Every structure is written in C-alpha cells, then in structure tokens.
Amino acid sequence: xxxxNVLVFGGTGMLAEATGWVANHATxxxxxxxxxxxxxxxxxNYRIETKNLDYTDMDALRENVINxxxxxxxxHMVVAWIHRTSPQAVFVIKDTLNQLQxxxxxxxLLIKGSSSRLSDIKETQEESLPNxxxxxVRLGFKIEAQGSRWLTHGExxxxxxxxxxxxDKETIVGTLEPWHKRP
Ligand SMILES: NC(=O)c1ccc[n+]([C@@H]2O[C@H](COP(=O)([O-])OP(=O)(O)OC[C@H]3O[C@@H](n4cnc5c(N)ncnc54)[C@H](OP(=O)(O)O)[C@@H]3O)[C@@H](O)[C@H]2O)c1
Numbered sequence: 001x002x003x004x005n006v007l008v009f010g011g012t013g014m015l016a017e018a019t020g021w022v023a024n025h026a027t028x029x030x031x032x033x034x035x036x037x038x039x040x041x042x043x044x045n046y047r048i049e050t051k052n053l054d055y056t057d058m059d060a061l062r063e064n065v066i067n068x069x070x071x072x073x074x075x076h077m078v079v080a081w082i083h084r085t086s087p088q089a090v091f092v093i094k095d096t097l098n099q100l101q102x103x104x105x106x107x108x109l110l111i112k113g114s115s116s117r118l119s120d121i122k123e124t125q126e127e128s129l130p131n132x133x134x135x136x137v138r139l140g141f142k143i144e145a146q147g148s149r150w151l152t153h154g155e156x157x158x159x160x161x162x163x164x165x166x167x168d169k170e171t172i173v174g175t176l177e178p179w180h181k182r183p
Contacts (some may be wrong), residue, residue, distance in 0.1 A: 001025050001167060004076025007068055009055055009089070012038035015081055015111070016094055018157035022164070023048040031059060035104045056086040065096045074104050079160070081111035082118065098129055105131050109163060113139030114151070137163045140174035141182045148183045 003026040011019035012033040023029040023046040033039050034052040039050035053064050069075055075097055075119050082089045094108065114120040121138045128134060137160055141148050151159075159173030 002027070003164070005072040005074060006030070006077040006079065007065070007067075007075060007093075008032065008079045008177060009053075009093070010081030010083070010111070012042055012050075014153040014156050015079075016042060016157075018160040019048070019155065019165075020046045020110045021157070021161050022114070026077075028072055032064060037134065050123060055082060055089045058088060058092050061089060061092050062096050065093055069097070069100045073078060074101060075106055076104075077107045077109065077164075078098070079109045079111070079164075084114075086160075090126070094126075094129065094132065095141065098132070101131075103131065105133075107133045107135060107164075109137065109160070111137045111156075111160060113156075115182070118176065133169075135163050135169055136172070137171045137173060138176060140172055140176040142174045143181060148181050150183055 003022060004023050006026045006029045008019050008022060008031045010029050019031055019042060026181065030049045030051055031042055032051050034054050042048055043050045049065060055061050078093055080090060080093065084155060090110065097106065112121045124136060124164055126134050139151055139156060141150050155173060159171055163171040
C-alpha cells in the first residue's frame with residue numbers, strides 16, 4: 001500500500017503506532033505536535049519528519065499546511081485526531097488544501113473520541129468536497145465479562161490502520177452502544 005505524502009495531526013500520543021505504520025507506507029510523512037519529546041520519539045523510531053505546531057493557532061496551522069504542500073507538491077492524505085480545543089482546525093486544513101490542490105484526489109481520515117459526549121463522536125459535520133474522500137473513525141469502548149473498559153492504544157491504532165486500508169467511510173472501534181455502559 002502506498003499512501004503518498006501524509007500529514008498527521010494528534011498522532012504522537014496514543015496514536016503513535018498508527019503514525020509509525022503510516023510512515024512505513026508513505027512516500028513522506030509529517031507529524032505535527034507540541035511536545036518535543038513525543039516528536040523526538042517518533043522521529044527516532046520511524047522515517048518521519050516532525051514539526052512543532054499548536055493546532056489551536058490557525059495562522060500557524062495554515063502556514064504549516066502550505067509549507068508542506070510547497071515542499072512536496074501534493075498531499076494525498078491527512079490523518080487528524082483533533083480535540084474540541086480547536087473546533088476550526090479541520091475546516092482550516094480542508095480549506096487550505098482545497099485551495100492549493102483543487103484537482104488532487106486526497107483522503108481525510110478523522111478520528112473522533114470522547115469519554116463524555118457521544119455527540120462529539122457521532123456527529124458528522126464535514127462538508128464534502130469532490131476531490132476529498134472523508135473517512136471517520138469513531139472510538140468507543142469494550143464491554144467484557146468483568147465490565148466495560150476504554151480502548152487500548154493498540155486497539156485505537158489498529159482501528160485507524162484498518163480504516164486507512166479499507167474503503168469504509170465509517171469505522172467504529174469497539175462499541176458506542178449502549179453509551180451508558182461506558183466505563
Ligand atoms: N474510546 C476510548 O477508548 C478512548 C481511549 C483513550 C482516549 N480516548 C479519548 O481520546 C481523546 C484523546 O486523549 P488524549 O488527549 O489523552 O490523547 P493523546 O494521544 O495522549 O494526545 C493527544 C494527541 O493530540 C496532540 N495534541 C493535543 N492538543 C494539541 C494541540 N493544541 N496542538 C497540537 N497537537 C495537539 C498531542 O500532541 P502534543 O502532546 O505534542 O501536543 C497528541 O499527539 C480524549 O478525549 C479521550 O477521552 C478515548
């Protein structure tokens with residue numbers, strides 16, 4: 001599988017394994033984050049470029065997307081696990097890439113997880129673009145004999161990798177129902 005040039009936001013923590021998998025299957029991968037230690041750990045283990053970015057800063061976000069495009073000529077995939085702290089970030093990424101590469105086919109993989117608000121996980125507000133395939137990964141929880149538990153880092157990364165490999169527009173990792181049974 002060849003993913004082309006990939007940008008990853010929110011991929012330096014629990015998602016690090018999936019980010020590494022992306023790096024192994026991409027032409028070039030850039031992972032963005034704030035914590036230099038997490039970025040350094042990724043760069044040590046994988047063939048990946050890392051950049052310091054706080055994605056709540058819209059100007060910096062836009063500038064980083066533009067720079068990545070200028071350097072690599074096309075962006076084929078964006079993997080984004082972006083928290084509620086930055087509600088405009090996904091729009092800014094989409095809008096910026098749409099202006100830069102209106103004829104380039106690309107994939108936007110959005111990961112959604114919340115321990116408290118089911119609506120944050122389930123809602124789809126993304127406006128579709130003709131040249132952009134949007135895939136959503138919804139993180140739930142596991143119900144087991146002893147009770148319920150949140151997903152492990154491995155399960156989250158496996159779910160994201162499965163979503164990248166497959167054609168489904170929606171991937172639910174674990175279960176979202178019944179929501180009141182969450183840990
Ligand atoms: N369903 C489940 O089983 C499950 C399991 C675990 C977590 N969750 C949910 O998933 C969510 C994420 O948890 P977490 O935050 O602890 O995950 P995390 O993976 O440890 O950290 C979040 C990622 O986003 C990046 N990030 C956060 N804010 C950023 C910012 N302003 N600018 C740039 N990068 C930023 C972090 O990088 P930097 O640190 O470098 O900024 C890191 O890569 C929570 O809502 C949690 O409830 C669900």
